[in-house]
Amino acid sequence: MFSHARVWAAIDALAERNKMSVSRLARTAGLDPTTFNKSKREGADGRLRWPSTESLSKIMAATNTDIDTFTALINGAVPSKVDALKALVAQATTPPVYSLPPSVPLLGMAEAGAGGYFDDGGYPSGQGWDEVNLPRPDGENIYALEISGDSMMPLYRDGDTIIVSPGEKVRKGDRVVVKTLEGEVMAKVLARKTVKTIELDSLNPAHPKRVLDMSDVEWVARIVWASQ
Structure with a gap:
């Protein structure tokens, strides 16, 4: 019926x-x-x-x-x-x-x-x-990471999940994940990026700005989604 x-x-x-x-x-x-x-x-x-x-x-x-x-x-x-x-x-x-x-x-x-x-x-x-x-998962290796620490407070809290897209172009002001050659992984805000250096801001004022040589950076990927 x-x-x-x-x-x-x-x-x-x-x-x-x-x-x-x-x-x-x-x-x-x-x-x-x-x-x-x-x-x-x-x-x-x-x-x-x-x-x-x-x-x-x-x-x-x-x-x-x-x-x-x-x-x-x-x-x-x-x-x-x-x-x-x-x-x-x-x-x-x-x-x-x-x-x-x-x-x-x-x-x-x-x-x-x-x-x-x-x-x-x-x-x-x-x-x-x-x-x-x-961003679509097909054709692009997007993946999820779990936030650790409080450097991105109050936007991202310890334990929040973020979706990262390595293929997305990054621009000033984007929230990004950066991995150094020494194995450090951090979630920051891209303040400035040149051929030689990258400047990263923390939303939490208790954590200072980071300036890294690009020769010390393995990759930079844009955060495209986050759980709240």
């Missing part, structure tokens, strides 16, 4: 099968990223909202899903025992991948205070949003 709950559950399942959020699924299909948000599934008056046949067609095309498979998801079909076993084996033998979305909605802080840009759940909605690309 094509109930309201089952159709929306099928959309959630389709996103999960393709390792996407429903917002990313909508963007991939060329739709507004809020199209499938949970807040869009019922009206303010409590009336049920249904996804359009056009939006369903677009997400099936974007994920190469045929109508029979989508219908099976609506009916709550589960994988066969063989498929389930294969999935468990793949999960056990495949190393975890730190996944980031390709882009996220972008809005200025001043505009964010105006009405019409967020729904009741705090998700982006309406028009006027731009997009900013995020």
